[in-house]
Amino acid sequence: xxxxxxxxxxxxxxxPLVIAGPCSAETEEQVLTTAKELxxxxxxxxxxxxxxxxxxxxxxxxxxxxxxxxxxRVKKETGMYIATEVxxxxxxxxxxxxxxxxLWIGARTSANPFAVQELADALKETGFDGPVLVxxxxxxxxxxxxxxxxxxYNAGIRKIGAIHRGFSSYDKKLYRNLPQWHIxxxxxxxxxxxxxxxxxSHIGGKRELIAPLSQQAMDLNYDxxxxxxxxxxxTAWSDKDQQITPDVLxxxxxxxxxxxxxxxxxSLTELRQQIDQLDNxxxxxxxxxxxxxxxxxxxxxxxxxxxxQTHRYDEILYKRVGEAKELGMGxxxxxxxxxxxxxxxxxxxxxxxxx
Numbered sequence: 001x002x003x004x005x006x007x008x009x010x011x012x013x014x015x016p017l018v019i020a021g022p023c024s025a026e027t028e029e030q031v032l033t034t035a036k037e038l039x040x041x042x043x044x045x046x047x048x049x050x051x052x053x054x055x056x057x058x059x060x061x062x063x064x065x066x067x068x069x070x071x072x073r074v075k076k077e078t079g080m081y082i083a084t085e086v087x088x089x090x091x092x093x094x095x096x097x098x099x100x101x102x103l104w105i106g107a108r109t110s111a112n113p114f115a116v117q118e119l120a121d122a123l124k125e126t127g128f129d130g131p132v133l134v135x136x137x138x139x140x141x142x143x144x145x146x147x148x149x150x151x152x153y154n155a156g157i158r159k160i161g162a163i164h165r166g167f168s169s170y171d172k173k174l175y176r177n178l179p180q181w182h183i184x185x186x187x188x189x190x191x192x193x194x195x196x197x198x199x200x201s202h203i204g205g206k207r208e209l210i211a212p213l214s215q216q217a218m219d220l221n222y223d224x225x226x227x228x229x230x231x232x233x234x235t236a237w238s239d240k241d242q243q244i245t246p247d248v249l250x251x252x253x254x255x256x257x258x259x260x261x262x263x264x265x266x267s268l269t270e271l272r273q274q275i276d277q278l279d280n281x282x283x284x285x286x287x288x289x290x291x292x293x294x295x296x297x298x299x300x301x302x303x304x305x306x307x308x309q310t311h312r313y314d315e316i317l318y319k320r321v322g323e324a325k326e327l328g329m330g331x332x333x334x335x336x337x338x339x340x341x342x343x344x345x346x347x348x349x350x351x352x353x354x355x
Contacts (some may be wrong), residue, residue, distance in 0.1 A: 001149065002163045003193050004158040006131045008035040008081060008101075011044045013347050015222030015258055016217075019083055019102070019196065020249055021047040022231075024060060025067035034231040037246035039078040045102065046071070047081040047226060051091055052238055053108050060237045068098035075099065083133075087115065092122035104133040104226075107165055107202075109146040111137035120155035131159040133226075133301070135195065139166040146190070161195035162187060163226060166203035173284050176205020176242070179213070181220065181277050188221075201228040201242045210244060211252045218256055219269040227252075276278075286341070290348050297349030313342055318330060 006294060011017065020038050025031050029138035035046050048071060052062035071082040086092050087109045095103055103123075109115045121190040123132065132152055138142045149160050162182040166177025188196050198217030200210045214225055230236050233243035244252070259269070317338055324334035 001090065001153045001160070001191065001194075001284050002158075003153075003160055003191075003192075006159050006161055006195050008044070010079075012083075015221075016214075016253075017045070018043055018253065018255070019045040019226040020229045021083075021247075021295050022236065023201075023228045023243060024049040024052050024237055025063050025070055025323040026237045028062075028070045028073070030231060031067070031070040032077070034229065034246065035074040035080060037231055038229060038249070039080055043081055043246075043249075045083055046078070047228075047236070050084045050266045051087060052236075053087060053106060053261060062261075065094050065098075068100065069096060071100065071187070071267050075101075083140060086106050087191070089118055089122040092119060092126060092128070096126040098300070100130075102131045102133065103128070104163060105135060105148065107138045107168075111132050111139060111141075111145065112143060113144075117164050120151045120157070124154070124155040125173055126190050128157075129159070131161055132157050133161040133163050135163040135165045135199070136167065136183070138168040138177075140178075140180055140183055142186060143268045145169075145183075145187065149191075149240055156320045159199060161223075162191075163197045164203075165199035166221075169284065172289065173329075174280060175203055175209070177203050177321075178280060178284070179203050179216075179277070181216075181273055184222075185220065195223045197224040197226050198222045199226050201226075201239070204278045207233070207242055207244045211255065215251060215256060215335075216273060218258055255345050259320060286291075289341070290344065293345040293348045294352050297352030300349065301353050307346055308354065316342075 016024035020043050022034055031048060038046060048067065050062055050067040052060060054061055059174070074080055075082050081101040083104065084095055084100055085096055085106050086103050087106060091177050105116065105119060115258065134145065134148050134152070139180060145162070149162070152160055162184070166179050169178050184196060188194065194298065198214065204210055204213050210227060211306065213310050217225060227249060228243040229246050230241065230243040231245065231248045233240055233245060297307065318336065320338055321334050322330045340352065
């Protein structure tokens with residue numbers, strides 16, 4: 001794909017490009033107040049969800065077209081560019097009608113080729129020529145992500161960017177959505193001219209994770225950040241835990257270290273990113289193991305069995321230590337690791353027995 005550069009008049013091409021604003025447009029006052037506070041901090045692109053896809057019915061699903069009128073006011077009164085998510089042909093038509101500058105396709109939509117094709121056709125018919133950003137699908141499928149962008153490209157869209165918002169997982173984990181950094185890194189390797197934007201709000205799911213995730217994205221040479229910011233985050237109608245005030249956003253951005261040195265070998269930062277990714281993976285695996293341990297505890301409870309099964313532990317210890325040695329790890333090291341895992345597994349089973 002021969003993509004055009006996303007150049008927005010009045011915005012520096014220095015990293016990071018920052019897109020900020022509330023998860024949802026809630027009221028006209030909230031939209032305007034947040035926008036003016038962000039504009040005062042130097043933010044040039046304002047985002048707000050107008051239509052909100054929710055996992056389950058019953059929650060706030062967006063204010064609808066009325067919110068686009070509020071975004072028009074933001075554009076007129078602050079000079080900011082305005083951006084929102086679209087998921088249907090109607091959304092595209094309404095967003096274009098009200099002068100939205102940047103559109104993005106959400107993770108649930110990008111996972112559905114039929115939905116993406118509908119959007120691509122609608123964008124072509126409306127003549128929209130602004131940037132279109134595509135979030136990664138909820139599942140870790142690089143080909144599906146690229147396929148969504150190819151559908152837009154085939155419809156004549158040339159200003160395309162990617163948003164990395166992490167990947168969904170069933171099990172408990174540190175992040176709301178697992179970063180799986182290797183996937184966007186491979187995307188950038190295949191499409192080196194594709195602007196890559198990180199969404200630390202949705203990756204972390206907690207406001208305290210936004211700063212470290214933003215720095216990780218910059219260390220991995222991402223082009224920009226899209227961050228949820230609200231004038232009163234604790235009262236937000238959706239995703240309040242992952243939103244920050246404009247003041248906090250400015251503080252985080254001021255602390256970012258931007259490294260632009262080019263190297264021929266992997267940097268220490270990139271190697272550490274790999275370590276972080278691997279640590280996240282084994283913690284997720286351990287969490288799954290403990291869930292199974294609790295199920296075993298429930299079985300033992302129902303069948304009046306003792307928690308400690310010494311012969312089973314001895315069998316696991318002998319086998320795993322042998323496998324560890326074959327993989328280049330010390331047997332003493334693996335014995336310590338397995339003893340700690342076994343101790344926690346026993347604790348989990350005892351908790352079940354005491355319930």
